[in-house]
Amino acid sequence: MSVLWAADNGGLSLEGENLSYVVVAAVIALVALGFAGALTKAVLSTDRGTAKMQQIAGAVQEGASAYLLRQFRTLGIFVIVAVVLLFLLPVHETDGNETLVKIGRSAFFVVGAAFSAFIGGAGMALATRANLRVAAAAREHQGGRETAMQIAFRTGGVVGFLTVGLGLIGAAAVVLIYRGDAPTVLEGFGFGAALLAMFMRVGGGIFTKAADVGADLVGKVEQGIPEDDPRNAATIADNVGDNVGDCAGMAADLFESYAVTLVAALILGRAAFGEQGLVFPLIVSTIGVLIAILGVFITRLRASDRSGMSAINRAFYASAVVSAILVAVMSFLYLPATWADLLGADWRERLGLAPGAAEPLNPQVVAIGAVVIGIVLAAAIQALTGYFTETNRRPVQDIGKSSLTGPATVVLAGISVGLESAVYSALLIGAGVFGAFLLGGSSLTLALFAVALAGTGLLTTVGVIVAMDTFGPISDNAQGIAEMSGDIDEQGARTLTELDAVGNTTKAITKGIAIATAVLAATALFGSYTDTLGTALRDAGSTLSIDGLLNVANPRNLVGLIIGAAVVFLFSGLAINAVSRSAGAVVMEVRRQFRELPGIMDGTQRPEYGKVVDICTRDAQRELITPGLLAIMAPIAVGFGLGPGALAAYLAGAIGAGTLMAVFLANSGGAWDNAKKLVEDGAFGGKGSDAHAATVIGDTVGDPFKDTAGPAINPLLKVMNLVSLLIAPAVVAWSVGDSQNDPLRIAVAVGAALVIVVAVVISKRKPVSVSESGSDSDGTAGGSAAKEPQTVEA
Template identity: 80%
Template sequence: MSALYLAEGGEVTLSSSNLTYIIVAAVIALVALGFAAALVKAVLATGKGTERMQEIAGAVQEGATAYLFRQFKTLGIFVVIAVVLLFLLPVSDTGGNDTTVKIGRSLFFVIGALFSAFIGGAGMAMATRANLRVAAAAREATGGRETAMKIAFRTGGVVGFLTVGLGLLGASIVVLVYKSHAPTVLEGFGFGAALLAMFMRVGGGIFTKAADVGADLVGKVEKGIPEDDPRNAATIADNVGDNVGDCAGMAADLFESYAVTLVAALILGKAAFGEEGLVFPLIVPTIGVLTAIIGVFITRLRKSDRSGLAAINRAFYLSALISAVLVAIATFAYLPNTFDALHDSPLAASTTRNPQVVAIVAVVIGIVLAAVIQAITGYFTETGRRPVQDIGKTSLTGPATVVLAGVSVGFESAVYSAVVIAAGVYGAFLLGGGSITLSLFAVALAGTGLLTTVGVIVAMDTFGPISDNAQGIAEMSGDIDENGARTLTELDAVGNTTKAITKGIAIATAVLAATALFGSYTDTIRTALESANVGTGIDQILNVANPSNLVGLLLGAAVVFLFSGLAINAVSRSAGAVVFEVRRQFREYPGIMDGTQRPEYGKVVDICTRDAQRELMTPGLLAVLAPVAVGFGLGVGPLAAYLAGVVGTGTLMALFLANSGGAWDNAKKLVEDGHFGGKGSDAHAATVIGDTVGDPFKDTAGPAINPLMKVMNLVSLLIAPAIVTWSVGDNKNTPLRITIAVVAALIIVGAVVFSKRKPIAMSEAGEPGVPTDKQARVTA
């Protein structure tokens, strides 16, 4: 008897055994949240260091919390507007009560946004408490290196467990409540997570890099003082930025990767496997929760390890192997070996593939992809590898060659990573054996396989800013010896590499999710065309030789460039304001340099906060409205080509920006460790300049492209039925469609023009100096 059947009233339901599997997944998700709570208690029980350390950490915590609350108030407007629009848009799922599905989609949009905001906020809150404890642990005469590493990584584990726990819990609840309509409702869940993540990534990235660049240019280059010297008015803002950008922003980013990949897997799973397709994509991340727990607790730094990266790599690869084995066992236990034995699989009569083989190989491809991306990124960004050492050597000939070498490393590394990602996508695609639906489901399963390691990946990412902040707190307080300082410098360099690695893996998930969502998009178009009784085939609409589709492709590629340019320019403007403010304080308060006067740290925090909130609007509007303008203006075919342009260009751009920035940062660390002249040398100044160029690359524009791709895919998926409805058939409404496109385009143009008209932090005469009152952003 079919397990997926129509009960009274036409409601689609699931068999009792599969309901049990979903409930178990929800329970395991709650277990992950329980482990997060346990780790919070363990981390907070560790020592907090000296009173001066606690004072500095308190200022960082206060600034980060104030920024995040201000950002959430700003984003609340977008959430309200999006909820209304989601309810008004038609749904592609026509098999049930459309109003109920619309309400569910809007409701879970809010839940996805709240989960994303909570994970970002919780990650930041834990990081601002753990940084102090890591600095304190590094002061221990015996075992300080190992203890500091343990605290930093387990704090990251808190965020990792929250990510996998809330992501799996949300998806499980949707499937339990909405059953076969779950994929449509999950579109809202994924969109809410992705939208919040993008805004938090852009806003946090602008804040952190404006403070970082401003602090480095005045402190290191002009005044010749250390990076986290308390005499620099931008140091507190710099440390605040590490948390709002790298902790809050990246945690939300990886959560939305998790959520959106699940959305794609469930949409395509239903189309390929039937009922089992709604359950198996939940079984895989359930195993990921278990391996996350194992991975976090086996990450221990041994005295024989050359650096913390050895311990992290060992735990990551071991947890990846465990994931592969457990997924294989679960697949053989749950899935049959023929499509005929699946319950109501739409592909039962059209393929002879073995569902077990397809599922296992697809998931393993994702797991292997994560491991290979980690290895490639590590090679191009680790201090002990040739690329970073070569950049360090070029510092002997000045900043120009440092910049050129870093750009070269970024370009080259992007090619290798992109080829590996493409191979993973194509390998999964081949598993379909000619069935597009099965091939795309395999790609989605590869994404879920990659994310079985996401708990460890998030821990790796959060480890970076915690270590960076710990070093800052120790240096600003002065309460640490040479051995402790060496430990924190080592952990900071490891953190730079882990951040680069997690960015690479996040980009890989974005490509896998975008490919799978693209399949969902085309399926949505096909369904809408059939509902409108249009004879035009989907292949004709997506014909690449069609000039309008080529226009869409070019526009998609162009938007990635414009988005990146806006984000980097925003950092440049805000950093200029920070530079002038720090210079002003050094000039007007001469006692700062000899320690008799205290800098006004709050002024720089205010500048970065205000600029971040103002500057994030234009990139955000571009991401949401550009697909609307293209889709309603040119049609669903050009919109599909537009998405292809976004994914292709976005992948290479994001990898280039992330890896070049990471390499520049660690080249600076290499020189600061005493190579090529050490701190205070001309070589050091050259690498600082390279690092400041790379800062907005790796922490603002690069990471933001990841959620950008998924936001655009989800917006396109959501608007596709409306575009088809108003383009063909009895409901054709060309004036309304064109009006929507023109309004969206005008809003984008207006936002970009407004952004370009913002003043650069220069005097009216065009020479460096304190901005005039008319331009005053610095003195606010």
């Protein structure tokens, strides 16, 4: 169905008012980028602290930059291969030249990947410069608490503005250039963003948690020294990891959530709202840019606030309310009140309504209702996640109390909190999806568009969400720099401890919101897949119906569903095992340094920080390949091996299992982390007690849960959905119709399955640690001389 209906069919062309809205969206996206530049300048103009703080921050900057550059070189191979494959895959229903559409899809794949990489890299670069400025601000006795928080949050605001600005300008550019073919080209844009984000999330997560676990187990538990003590050789790697994992990885993750949700809304909007379905999601996203600006600037810590969460919650909920009001106003101004005015006289046919079916709610109500559901869902997820992870709530306090009986009960209590919270979060997300779905009435097309709009509505607050997330690692690093330098008094240390605890909660909250977004986007993409499936079946001349193809009673489909759920478990296991192996190497290396360099403990010898950074860098690059190949190859193996119906069931299984697994892992880890903070603040014996050691063990178990496997499930779901969407025409063509080719189809399926098997086997054969010294045979970590990080411009 062509979106650009002719005037005599009662439709509009992308001219006049519609064109103006898209241009305005692009302009406001540029405004967001301008605000990002202005905030960057403001952050960098603040005090850089003492010379020792600058030296430590410089080492973190160098290590983070070196890691990210090495990761981009590794991922370049995947980008090149994906560009070629995207050009070779068929497209359907083009309004223009098919070759030009294929070129556009491949080109915007590169754009999406580049934007994802840039946001991650820029966020990390600024965060590694803001951390010491936050530490320096905390040293001020008058207003230091408020200033430190403002610097940390506004640094996150820069990443938020980059996310909404680049996401919106990329989508607007595609719509302006490709018009009716925009949804097809946007598949490439979303796939590029999602693929890079998944690799950055997995690689960064492996790096940060290997360093964190290794540092905690040897430093805190074995040597009894503080978390960020400079005598621990893993401290620099730990601080580097916060930036490459939580800043670069999570920023790229939230950007791809934004981009993919917008892509799904535009794909489904074309079918449900016609041309205005291509424009309205851009209007909603434009409102999101304005909300990002508002939310970042009204987040101010008052002296009367109990903690930084009070200021963040106040700004977030105010932004959500303003967002809902603006969306309602624009819906009434832009959308007509009747379906006939929107789609023409044949609107029932366009919506796929059966004869005699009830008329759905009017377009304005559907649009407002869907977006408001998304906004309310974000607020509800924030409240629910906060309950299970904040230090002043019962779940975390119960975990802290369980530390009095040892680490085993801490682990059990954290697992139970994660499992319970996953149920409530899944039900909440499910209610949001189903509520949006009900707005479509008996029109499946309209219902799926409403789900996509709910995701777009949720992400109107994404600028504030990204700022909240980046706030966490900046606060964590600031505390580390202050502790390592020793240039902080008791009051400043209390300020940084408070901000670090708030940061733990904001990271958990943003992970919960990101999971909700992933489910909404995956559900919308699943709808796009079934729509593409129907088109491909018609093109292949098949008489099969979509309903018959998707019947779960079919053993093929049931097997597909089971495989989809199993892939989520395998992916999580690979990510956690990767952290375990890399952490083992870090533990061995840090132990070796304490053993062979006795002057470390009395401060007469400097630890070899660079060796630990190099171990984590090497292992992160080596370990991210297998989960990445699994995400890409599994849908190909199922689709070509079992057919298009089984592939749909595969996606359903992955979405269901992924939702529960992601929330369980994220909330367990967040609760364990804050239980440790609770004890370190003096509860149940305080630092150095047996209870403290027990919570440290719980925290180390939770580290790969909340910062590696859990967050990586979000891009995993979207990568698998997008791969399925892209291969659907070929799967149908080779499975049914005149182009059926069983030998080729089976060969592709077997080839994809073999790639997965070989990758997993190679991964499982890797040792837990490289050697007793954590080094390769040439005596250096990673097979190259491990250079000590040098001070760089902060």
